[in-house]
Amino acid sequence: MSERVNLRIPGPTPVPPEVLEAMSHPMVNHRGREFAGLIQRVAERLKEFFCTNSDVLILSASGTGGLEAAVVNVLSPGDRVLAVSIGAFGDRFAAIADTYGAEVKALNYEWCQAADPEDVRRALADDAQIRAVLVTHNETSTGVTNPLQDIARVVREAERLLLVDAVSSLSSIPLETDAWGLDVTVTGSQKGWMAPPGLAFVAMSERAWKANENAKMPRFYFDLARYRDLLPKGQTPWTPTVSVFFGLDVALERMAEEGMERIFARHARMAQMTRQGVQSLGLELLCADERFASNTVTAVKCPDGVEVSALRNVLEDEYGVVVAGGQAKLSGKIFRIGHLGLVEEEDIKQTLQALEKALPQVGYTLPAYR
């Protein structure tokens, strides 16, 4: 496979050379002393990025596995939940809750909008039976970031549980688990963390652990209490994906050196550059409202007369730039540019230049003045 592609999908994201190198570490005893130290070091670093004093538990699974863990560890069949959805991943979170027997009340928005905290406030005020709110921080399928802090405020005021899909936001854009009062916060190694896929990270508030005591949804592989109980020993209940731990350890060191504030600023800059760049090519953003435009992924409407698949093929085959298509009902209507994790000006510049060349090849006329 080609090794020099500019991978501009919203995960898996490019991984720095030193992290790739760490992936080749020989196998070790996953319950030995040295690996215990690594697990604990990684877990401590993750706490800093989560801005939490709670344990961050590390599951060998994708982000979706982490979302399942969030649901089944705090809820019981029959519990009513408010599932706020602004896209495919919001729908997925709701589907998980439904699968495990929650009574799901949907609060759906158009796939280009952010959720309105006032709608959440009203929904909770109208229905005292709602135990928990499920919300996506950054909707990867639409490139829209929800006003999570504001949503969290109304959920806290109403004293319900708040489960957050922060898979494509955490470590790339501000999120303060404890200060904002998030109860279950989930992310995945292959997004902003500059590491390969394979691990999901979950933090549970004290309220969530309290709920866990009476949560009746069945769980075994994703039983978070088992992970919590073994963390002081530097172990996981089941054999972990050790190679990704080795990679993540190195990635977190690099991220700590850069520092959270600078990481956030870099993501904001790359996102701004992407949005301005595609607009200067005459293209339209799916998310028209700049306030909610995602700093980790940009969804662009595919212009009339252009096939998304044709554009993506030319970008990849001729210019070595890999972008994502649309998901579910946005399939064939948008393409998406990922700009999270390892991303610098040069990556975005190359992406925009490739677009400028590829678009006319698939039937699009560039604006005369740009």
Add this chain to the structure above:
Amino acid sequence: MSERVNLRIPGPTPVPPEVLEAMSHPMVNHRGREFAGLIQRVAERLKEFFCTNSDVLILSASGTGGLEAAVVNVLSPGDRVLAVSIGAFGDRFAAIADTYGAEVKALNYEWCQAADPEDVRRALADDAQIRAVLVTHNETSTGVTNPLQDIARVVREAERLLLVDAVSSLSSIPLETDAWGLDVTVTGSQKGWMAPPGLAFVAMSERAWKANENAKMPRFYFDLARYRDLLPKGQTPWTPTVSVFFGLDVALERMAEEGMERIFARHARMAQMTRQGVQSLGLELLCADERFASNTVTAVKCPDGVEVSALRNVLEDEYGVVVAGGQAKLSGKIFRIGHLGLVEEEDIKQTLQALEKALPQVGYTLPAYR
């Protein structure tokens, strides 16, 4: 961490240099054309090792995740199952079924014995309500291999479902999924496959897929129908652990070159050498019955007056040999030597020599004639 240890635990097992190198492959689009080809190539190779015409589905999870998938995809809450257990992993399989609401009838043996197919026959004859039998092929905690083919015969005759934990057996010792009539067969990448942990492999028979249609246990991350439906596209429902796929691809190529028969013969030879070696040091095997002695892991009784932890520490710190301790009720009573996957004469020789030197250091008197 030390890079030159002789890792003699029953997983994660040592990984060949070319597989480790493949783990450093840069990230790719997990839904792109090239990775689709890799997924399909790996899945085809796995079918050969499973000796099955059914699809082999690849989950991003440990072997335990694969066992959970086996249970929840073919059973409903309230279903009665016969859980055959000869050790810690048999107990775990039963615990998963119990967690998801199966009515578990335990058929337990002493932790040193193999299961008797006649006991299974009687249990099934006595109780027509038993829908499925759960069995461990090779019990990693005791170093005992069950007579799976004989057990499968009685389960087939009684027309029940057979769910098999083949985590530490498949690809190392003979197992014929289709010919023996196994319904759900589960293994994991970090055992005989010479690859790092992170992936579980599951094959489902037609009977199992039929049962799947009415199986009511909740499942989302481990919903095998989603995996089956996406395999023809070379995709997985959730972001896969791509690095382990890259490693596995190379490992399977190496294994195909060696060939199944030679792999089995090598494992038999290494196991024989291990058993004779420890016995010549005056040590006693946990499994006294040679017919059921595992060819992938050997459990050795720790001699009186010797602390398992002290022995393991000396072996690792002074001789670079890492062996496993006992699990659950065997903790402190045995140590275990893994000999599966990447293992050659030299590895076993070094292990035995280290034992010969280490044992006297922790209070054991070697036999005068050996």
